Amino acid sequence: MRVAQPSPSTIEEAAELLRAGELVAFATETVYGLGADATQGRAVARIYEAKGRPRFNPLIAHVADIAAVEAIAEVGPLARRFAEAFWPGPLTLVLPHRSGSPITSLVTAGLDSIAVRIPSHPVALDLLRATGRPVAAPSANRSGHVSATTAAHVAADLGESVAMILDAGATPHGIESTILDVTGERPVLLRPGAVTSEAIADILGHLPERPSAPEAHRPTSPGQLESHYAPALPVRLEATSPRDGEAFLSFGPYAPAYDGPLLNLSPRGDLAEAAANLFAALRRLDHSGARGLAVMPIPEHGLGAAINDRLRRAAAPRPPSHPSPPVT
Ligand code: TXA
Ligand code: MG
Numbered sequence: 405m406r407v408a409q410p411s412p413s414t415i416e417e418a419a420e421l422l423r424a425g426e427l428v429a430f431a432t433e434t435v436y437g438l439g440a441d442a443t444q445g446r447a448v449a450r451i452y453e454a455k456g457r458p459r460f461n462p463l464i465a466h467v468a469d470i471a472a473v474e475a476i477a478e479v480g481p482l483a484r485r486f487a488e489a490f491w492p493g494p495l496t497l498v499l500p501h502r503s504g505s506p507i508t509s510l511v512t513a514g515l516d517s518i519a520v521r522i523p524s525h526p527v528a529l530d531l532l533r534a535t536g537r538p539v540a541a542p543s544a545n546r547s548g549h550v551s552a553t554t555a556a557h558v559a560a561d562l563g564e565s566v567a568m569i570l571d572a573g574a575t576p577h578g579i580e581s582t583i584l585d586v587t588g589e590r591p592v593l594l595r596p597g598a599v600t601s602e603a604i605a606d607i608l609g610h611l612p613e614r615p616s617a618p619e620a621h622r623p624t625s626p627g628q629l630e631s632h633y634a635p636a637l638p639v640r641l642e643a644t645s646p647r648d649g650e651a652f653l654s655f656g657p658y659a660p661a662y663d664g665p666l667l668n669l670s671p672r673g674d675l676a677e678a679a680a681n682l683f684a685a686l687r688r689l690d691h692s693g694a695r696g697l698a699v700m701p702i703p704e705h706g707l708g709a710a711i712n713d714r715l716r717r718a719a720a721p722r723p724p725s726h727p728s729p730p731v732t
Contacts, residue, residue, distance in 0.1 A: 407555050407569045410527045414570065419534035421567045422447075427454060429544040429558045431572035433525040434494045434580050434598050435551040435683070436558050437466065437541030438566065445508040448540050452510070454565035457547040462513040463540040464496050464581070465520050468532040476505040476538060477518050483586045489607045492524035494577055494598035498585040511540045517587050527572045543580060550633055550683045550718070553578045557687060578680035579710050584612060596710040598679070632717040633683075635690040635697060639719040643698035651694035653685055655702050665692035675707040682711055686718065 408414040410431075418428045425447040428439045438454065440447040442465045452459050467473055470487060477499035479487065486497060501507070501518040512518050523529065532539055543551040544558040544566075552558045555571035582597035584604065593601060593612040605611045637651070644660070646652035651665035656673035667685045669678035689697055699715055702708050 405559065405564050405566050405569065407559065407571050410530070410570050410572055414568075415527070415530050415534050418531055418568050418570055419536075422531075422535045422539060423537065425450075426567035427451065427565060428531070428568045428570065429552075429555070429562065429566050430528055430531050430541075430570040431525055431555075431575055432466075432494075432523040432528045432541075433575060434523070434577045435553055435575050436544040436555070436569075437523075437528070437539075438544035438558075438562065439466070439531070439539040439541040441535070442511050442538040442540035443506040443508060445510050448508050448510040450565070451540060451542060454562050455542060455545070455547045457542065459510070460513050461547075462515055462519060463511045463542050465507060465511060465518060465538040466523055466528065466532055466541050467520065467538050468529055469522065472532075472538065473499075473520050473522065475502070476507050477502055477520050480586070482591065485607055486584060486586065486591075486604075487522075490599055490603075491522040492529065493522070494524070494581040496521040496581045496583045496595075496597075498583065498587055498594065500587055507538060507540075517585070519583065521581055525572070525575070527570055531570065548632060548634055548722075550635055550686045551580060553680075553683045557684070574680070574684070576680065577676075578682060578684075579707070579714065582710070596713045598707070598710065600706045601709060602706060632720075633714045634718050634720075634722060635686045637690055637694060637697040639715070640696060640698045641715060641719050642701050644700065646698040647696075649694060650696045650698045651689040651692045653689060653697060653699045655700045659700060665689055665694050669702075669711075675703065675705075675711065678702065679707045679711055682714065 422441050440451050496519050498517050498519050545552045546561045553575045555569045577598040580597045582599040583595035585592040591612050652662045654668045669681045
């Protein structure tokens with residue numbers, strides 16, 4: 405595996421690797437993606453192997469422009485409004501999969517919908533343009549683990565299964581894209597993320613609905629499974645102070661002092677800063693030698709909704725399919 409600084413020549417090399425069926429991890433504005441050519445079944449199968457990801461969990465297809473979206477998905481009037489408002493950017497739209505699209509069925513896990521996004525990170529966009537094909541890319545972490553926001557996280561989780569990592573430093577948003585299902589009459593928010601529900605409400609006129617029966621989405625969206633984004637340590641939420649032996653993840657100017665392992669997601673209480681720091685903080689505290697992780701309450705508005713969603717999943721009981729990863 406090679407870690408490369410993005411430049412016209414390394415991006416061209418990365419594009420060649422993708423077209424040759426190899427895996428390339430790259431920075432996006434949300435988290436690092438583990439990319440494969442979405443039109444090659446063998447290449448996409450390697451994503452599932454590298455991540456240890458269940459094959460019924462579909463992937464997001466990344467493309468560079470709206471014409472490339474239209475080649476693989478049907479973009480109705482409602483979807484178009486969201487596309488115009490948020491693309492390129494950290495919104496994923498679930499759209500009807502266009503018949504005859506060249507996307508391999510491993511990307512959609514056989515569904516008749518497809519999740520698509522046009523990222524705004526210049527490295528991601530340059531790579532997509534150079535590749536000239538849709539790129540399937542889940543977050544570049546082991547399945548069930550915390551997403552990767554630096555090249556070092558990618559290397560630690562995925563190692564030699566990746567041919568190349570395009571290292572553009574820490575990802576700016578640090579939390580995954582918002583996923584909005586626009587296949588029905590009313591948009592449904594499948595995953596809160598870097599685009600806030602309030603920003604979606606500005607377009608829609610009201611807050612988006614959440615899945616009415618969460619179970620109904622589970623077979624198709626294990627990102628919605630309760631245990632996900634899990635550090636190795638057990639997580640205790642809504643902690644106003646840490647207990648003996650715990651690491652403490654705090655937030656804001658009024659966080660209590662602590663002699664044990666401590667990280668403040670944003671001492672000035674800024675939710676965007678907290679989101680950007682979240683996954684790196686979880687990884688660091690995981691290696692702090694503590695026996696548990698106590699997390700202070702985070703406000704639920706704006707990006708707080710996405711942060712709390714990830715923290716609740718990190719704290720949820722872990723099913724055997726998403727065991728705690730070993731501490732290394
Ligand atoms: O920010 C992001 O979205 C990052 C970067 C790399 O783009 N990607 C990412 O991918 O978070 P992943 O695979 O970790 O999460 C994608 C989620 C999964 O929970 C999957 O179940 C859901 O999207 N998904 C994919 N296709 C879907 C579909 N057709 N219907 C419903 N959910 C879908
Ligand atoms: Mg993921």
